[in-house]
Amino acid sequence: MTSLWARVEPLLARVQKPARYIGCEDGAITPQHGAGRVSWLLAYPDTYEIGLPNQGLQILYEILNERDDAVAERTYAPWHDMEALMRQRSVPLFSVDTHRAAGDFDLLAFSLAAELVYTNVLNLIDLAGVPVRSDQREPHHPLIVLGGHCAFNPEPLADYVDLVVLGEGEEVIGDITEVVRGWKASGKTPGSREGVLRELSKVPGVYVPSMYDVEYDGPMLRAVTPKYADVPATVHKRTVADLGQWPYPKRPLAPLTEVVHDRLAVEVFRGCTRGCRFCQAGMITRPVRERPAAQVKDLIERGLQHTGYDEVSLTSLSTADFSGIEQLTRGLATLGCGTPEQAASNVGSNLSISLPSLRVDAFTVGLAGQVSGGRRSGLTFAPEAGSWRLRQVINKLITEEDLYGAVESAFSQGWHRTKLYFLTGLPTEADSDTLGIVDLARNCVQIGRRHTNRASVTVSLGGFVPKPHTPFQWFGQNTTDELRRKVQLVRDAAQRAKGVNVKWHDPAATLAEGITARGDRRIGPVLERVWRAGGVFQEWSEFFRLARWEEAMAAEGLSVEWYVNRHRDEHEVLPWDHLSAGLHKDFLWLDWQAALAEHGLEDCRWTPCYDCGVCTGYGIEHVVASPVPPAGGSQGTGQDLARGGEVPVALLTRRPEPVAVPASIEAGAAT
Amino acid sequence: MKLRVRHTKLGKVRFTSHRDTARHWERAVRKSGVAVAYSAGFTPRPRMSFGLALPTGAESLAEYLDIDLIDDITLADLSVDDLCIRFGAALPVGYEVTHIVPREAGATSLQEDVVACTWVITLDGVSTDELVDAVAATLAASAVMVQRERKGQRSTDDVRPAMLDLSVAPATDDDPRPRLCAMVATNGRGLRPTELVGAMFPALDPVDVAARVLRTQQWIERDGTRREVIPAAPVAACALPERA
Numbered sequence: 001m002t003s004l005w006a007r008v009e010p011l012l013a014r015v016q017k018p019a020r021y022i023g024c025e026d027g028a029i030t031p032q033h034g035a036g037r038v039s040w041l042l043a044y045p046d047t048y049e050i051g052l053p054n055q056g057l058q059i060l061y062e063i064l065n066e067r068d069d070a071v072a073e074r075t076y077a078p079w080h081d082m083e084a085l086m087r088q089r090s091v092p093l094f095s096v097d098t099h100r101a102a103g104d105f106d107l108l109a110f111s112l113a114a115e116l117v118y119t120n121v122l123n124l125i126d127l128a129g130v131p132v133r134s135d136q137r138e139p140h141h142p143l144i145v146l147g148g149h150c151a152f153n154p155e156p157l158a159d160y161v162d163l164v165v166l167g168e169g170e171e172v173i174g175d176i177t178e179v180v181r182g183w184k185a186s187g188k189t190p191g192s193r194e195g196v197l198r199e200l201s202k203v204p205g206v207y208v209p210s211m212y213d214v215e216y217d218g219p220m221l222r223a224v225t226p227k228y229a230d231v232p233a234t235v236h237k238r239t240v241a242d243l244g245q246w247p248y249p250k251r252p253l254a255p256l257t258e259v260v261h262d263r264l265a266v267e268v269f270r271g272c273t274r275g276c277r278f279c280q281a282g283m284i285t286r287p288v289r290e291r292p293a294a295q296v297k298d299l300i301e302r303g304l305q306h307t308g309y310d311e312v313s314l315t316s317l318s319t320a321d322f323s324g325i326e327q328l329t330r331g332l333a334t335l336g337c338g339t340p341e342q343a344a345s346n347v348g349s350n351l352s353i354s355l356p357s358l359r360v361d362a363f364t365v366g367l368a369g370q371v372s373g374g375r376r377s378g379l380t381f382a383p384e385a386g387s388w389r390l391r392q393v394i395n396k397l398i399t400e401e402d403l404y405g406a407v408e409s410a411f412s413q414g415w416h417r418t419k420l421y422f423l424t425g426l427p428t429e430a431d432s433d434t435l436g437i438v439d440l441a442r443n444c445v446q447i448g449r450r451h452t453n454r455a456s457v458t459v460s461l462g463g464f465v466p467k468p469h470t471p472f473q474w475f476g477q478n479t480t481d482e483l484r485r486k487v488q489l490v491r492d493a494a495q496r497a498k499g500v501n502v503k504w505h506d507p508a509a510t511l512a513e514g515i516t517a518r519g520d521r522r523i524g525p526v527l528e529r530v531w532r533a534g535g536v537f538q539e540w541s542e543f544f545r546l547a548r549w550e551e552a553m554a555a556e557g558l559s560v561e562w563y564v565n566r567h568r569d570e571h572e573v574l575p576w577d578h579l580s581a582g583l584h585k586d587f588l589w590l591d592w593q594a595a596l597a598e599h600g601l602e603d604c605r606w607t608p609c610y611d612c613g614v615c616t617g618y619g620i621e622h623v624v625a626s627p628v629p630p631a632g633g634s635q636g637t638g639q640d641l642a643r644g645g646e647v648p649v650a651l652l653t654r655r656p657e658p659v660a661v662p663a664s665i666e667a668g669a670a671t
Numbered sequence: 672m673k674l675r676v677r678h679t680k681l682g683k684v685r686f687t688s689h690r691d692t693a694r695h696w697e698r699a700v701r702k703s704g705v706a707v708a709y710s711a712g713f714t715p716r717p718r719m720s721f722g723l724a725l726p727t728g729a730e731s732l733a734e735y736l737d738i739d740l741i742d743d744i745t746l747a748d749l750s751v752d753d754l755c756i757r758f759g760a761a762l763p764v765g766y767e768v769t770h771i772v773p774r775e776a777g778a779t780s781l782q783e784d785v786v787a788c789t790w791v792i793t794l795d796g797v798s799t800d801e802l803v804d805a806v807a808a809t810l811a812a813s814a815v816m817v818q819r820e821r822k823g824q825r826s827t828d829d830v831r832p833a834m835l836d837l838s839v840a841p842a843t844d845d846d847p848r849p850r851l852c853a854m855v856a857t858n859g860r861g862l863r864p865t866e867l868v869g870a871m872f873p874a875l876d877p878v879d880v881a882a883r884v885l886r887t888q889q890w891i892e893r894d895g896t897r898r899e900v901i902p903a904a905p906v907a908a909c910a911l912p913e914r915a
Contacts, residue, residue, distance in 0.1 A: 013728050013878050018686035024763055026698075254698065256687045256763055308698030308761065352714075 019257035020048035023096035026254035031071035045120035102128035112150035115516035158209035167237030205238035263311035272317035280467035323626035365409035386436025425478030445499035463510030471591035483507035508546035520575035582614035684765030689724035699761035722781030793883035
């Protein structure tokens with residue numbers, strides 16, 4: 001129960017970046033543990049630099065520590081050098097706040113943003129001194145919890161975790177705390193672990209995999225059914241109805257060492273209804289809920305004062321869609337945290353605002369130009385597909401005019417470099433679509449050369465991984481060979497296009513992502529084999545080896561083709577069918593059929609509901625301040641914006657911008 | 672108005688790097704609301720310049736930096752104590768701002784000005800007798816050769832000239848381990864504390880031996896006399912005489 005600091009400290013002289021392990025951030029809390037308090041260790045299963053800025057984890061950290069019956073600390077995946085020393089000297093996984101052993105907490109909760117970190121989860125459970133398989137744990141071991149976007153198909157980890165939280169955590173962590181508090185007070189007696197898990201399985205939004213039986217019919221899944229009558233047959237996600245009631249983080253963590261997004265982040269809205277069919281984030285976070293503009297401003301002012309940052313990132317899935325974004329950013333431009341005189345006279349610490357996930361249109365770029373504080377490092381857009389036809393298939397309805405207008409605006413305002421994100425291996429993609437990527441890039445360079453000879457365009461190409469709870473969940477992922485061929489097509493064509501550079505994600509990693517994204521419980525032992533063979537930090541290309549995954553699949557007698565490349569049919573039982581993000585399965589199927597018919601679907605934020613199931617099913621609504629779509633471009637939602645766009649519903653929606661670029665390490669800031 | 676600031680860096684925060692320290696100060700200056708001057712250009716930065724880098728993992732009682740305030744403010748407008756408190760409150764735990772003085776007219780940068788610094792190094796796995804012997808042997812040697820590598824270049828250097836003074840500090844009540852006091856020259860390539868320990872105890876791993884590394888003073892020369900950049904009361908644990 002005491003601090004491990006005296007044992008950790010001597011290791012720090014021998015590792016790279018020891019500041020990863022010391023905590024001490026501005027905003028960190030010194031928690032008071034006690035018998036009446038449920039202790040949570042919130043874990044981000046990647047390095048400190050990637051994990052620290054994670055907003056979800058910071059929000060839950062603060063909310064839990066405000067409760068008088070809970071405490072929360074944080075931990076991140078130790079880098080290889082640190083892990084080796086820890087194992088050699090028997091130092092278990094510890095929190096960075098008070099250097100308390102992970103095994104001393106009541107819950108060890110992981111935030112999962114991407115599939116390739118799953119083996120790190122197993123590694124951290126093991127490093128905590130906890131048996132990796134849930135059926136081998138004793139009452140004194142922490143409950144292992146999963147949350148985050150990957151929780152919507154946790155089946156590959158089902159036998160390794162105790163409970164899974166679907167959806168947003170703000171409210172449900174309180175419900176879980178209360179159940180665990182009772183269990184802790186009762187002394188966690190022998191045999192009581194199953195009892196508390198059964199109680200937890202009744203909490204809305206909580207899925208306890210061990211409470212379900214899984215039946216197979218040959219390779220096919222027949223059913224996942226509750227073992228007991230009081231365990232729900234379908235687990236529904238939790239959603240916060242009003243983001244304005246959750247103004248967190250109030251004291252954002254400002255790290256003592258460099259991290260990936262080293263700036264203040266303020267979430268301006270949650271959810272997205274643009275309806276990009278490849279984008280899991282846009283499907284599972286509906287509906288759109290904007291934060292009141294006044295609260296956004298307040299969070300920024302206080303956050304700047306508290307952290308001393310001079311840059312704020314307004315986060316969401318498509319920030320230019322925030323109602324009144326122009327007024328908001330204009331009001332912020334003179335904020336900063338020097339003296340009032342400095343702010344008023346625009347001397348010194350002017351605030352720089354970054355808008356990640358830019359919509360592709362000239363209006364948005366104009367906005368980015370106004371607020372970027374003069375920084376012109378680079379702009380990133382995500383057209384995602386090379387032809388209008390294919391963009392209709394994926395419902396990312398950006399016209400070429402939108403893109404060229406955006407690029408013209410960027411180069412004319414002083415940017416030299418533009419990055420364009422594309423997916424390849426999309427449904428119905430033909431070589432002409434793939435090659436269209438290079439045509440778009442070449443045209444963008446030509447537009448840029450009218451403004452600067454240094455104009456260049458980088459095409460970033462990711463292999464498409466179909467994700468659960470999206471209309472593309474039935475689609476068979478392209479084989480690795482096919483993805484390699486398409487990447488090569490683009491590279492060859494780009495060689496003849498001056499100023500066009502191509503970067504691409506390794507199709508081998510895309511395959512491993514495909515194995516886990518739509519895997520069932522039989523994939524669990526595969527993950528365990530990959531981990532035991534040393535496969536951690538799999539999203540870091542220097543540590544990824546596809547052979548480990550292929551060997552593990554073969555050893556388990558599983559077919560890569562069956563899991564990854566096979567098209568599913570309408571009636572197949574999917575491994576996540578008992579888990580719900582609120583979307584009707586028949587809505588997703590119809591949207592899949594519409595995709596194949598090359599039909600776009602409008603953003604329901606400003607148009608009538610097409611009943612995807614979320615608002616109606618959960619009795620919640622879009623919370624959008626403006627009844628009209630944003631000025632200056634529609635990102636081709638198909639809406640007739642010329643009409644002025646009055647909408648017959650009182651509270652409306654918009655549609656998301658895709659950020660679901662796989663292998664997410666670099667999918668970060670826009671500039 | 673140009674300020675010279677002295678501060679400590681003690682405890683867990685010692686595991687942050689010199690670059691991190693610059694980042695801590697930049698944020699602290701903004702948080703403090705003190706009217707600091709900013710650089711011109713697209714990305715204005717508070718005008719600050721830092722002295723000798725403190726190795727990651729080492730603590731210090733004597734770190735320095737220069738900060739420029741906006742032109743029309745003088746120290747007379749501000750209380751030094753208040754300024755120390757405002758900066759200190761805005762910095763992470765482990766920093767204490769101990770002195771702020773106006774920078775002398777025509778002063779060169781800290782990097783050029785400082786000629787030596789003093790380290791107190793708490794040693795693990797070495798007895799007081801062994802340390803006394805090693806100090807005597809090292810001081811008696813005409814040359815001390817060490818092999819070191821920086822930026823991929825291996826070299827063998829005589830580091831004896833950089834060792835201006837070595838002595839043994841008495842153990843304290845709460846830590847019986849022997850402590851080495853070393854004044855080392857900082858011009859040229861310099862001598863890191865772990866390199867010094869490695870040179871004195873070549874058979875041992877300096878990372879293990881140098882259990883705690885504390886910089887206690889930084890020295891400049893004025894009129895042929897060596898003095899601290901901003902003089903503070905002598906450190907009781909290791910009272911080195913000021914020497915010409």
